[in-house]
Amino acid sequence: MLDIILWILSFFILLAVMALVLYQIMCFLDLEIDYINPYELTTKINNITLPEFITQGALCFLHLVARHWMMFFLCLPYLYYNVNLYIHRRHLVYATEVFSELSREKKQRIFKLVYLAVLLFFSLFWMIWSIVDDYEDDD
Numbered sequence: 588m589l590d591i592i593l594w595i596l597s598f599f600i601l602l603a604v605m606a607l608v609l610y611q612i613m614c615f616l617d618l619e620i621d622y623i624n625p626y627e628l629t630t631k632i633n634n635i636t637l638p639e640f641i642t643q644g645a646l647c648f649l650h651l652v653a654r655h656w657m658m659f660f661l662c663l664p665y666l667y668y669n670v671n672l673y674i675h676r677r678h679l680v681y682a683t684e685v686f687s688e689l690s691r692e693k694k695q696r697i698f699k700l701v702y703l704a705v706l707l708f709f710s711l712f713w714m715i716w717s718i719v720d721d722y723e724d725d726d
Contacts (some may be wrong), residue, residue: 591721593653594714600646601710602700605703611673615693618685625682632680640678643684656663658713665699 611632618628647666650659672678680692 588721590653590717591714593649594710594717597646597653597658598707598710598714600642600649600702604639604643604646605707607635608699608703610635611639611658612693612696612700615689615696616644619689625685629682636678636680638655640673640680641670646681652709653663655713658706658709661709663701665706673702 614623614628614631616626617623623631638724643662644666647662650662652658669678679687685692
């Protein structure tokens with residue numbers, strides 16, 4: 588039963604990370620069609636980037652503690668990428684460079700969203716597997 592609760596918790600954490608990345612993509616799209624200015628965008632993106640990194644790190648740690656090895660190893664490349672961005676200070680978006688970097692930043696976040704969707708698929712698969720396995724053990 589604990590395993591099912593951990594899967595559900597990881598599912599909701601994963602949804603939270605996906606929501607943060609989707610919000611960033613929508614901010615870039617708003618900049619593209621002139622709904623917000625570059626300074627507003629950089630404030631929004633830079634304020635939400637660190638919580639995204641922390642939440643994804645917590646998800647990876649949860650899989651490690653819960654001994655969900657497959658999901659832990661699937662989360663590691665994304666965690667490494669985020670840590671690498673943070674160490675080299677490339678996680679920040681600057682208002683003066685935002686238009687020259689707009690295409691790359693959008694593609695980067697879309698790739699993150701696709702990667703997270705794959706993780707969501709695997710998370711759902713293992714959660715359902717765990718529920719079925721727990722149900723069979725009770726019989």
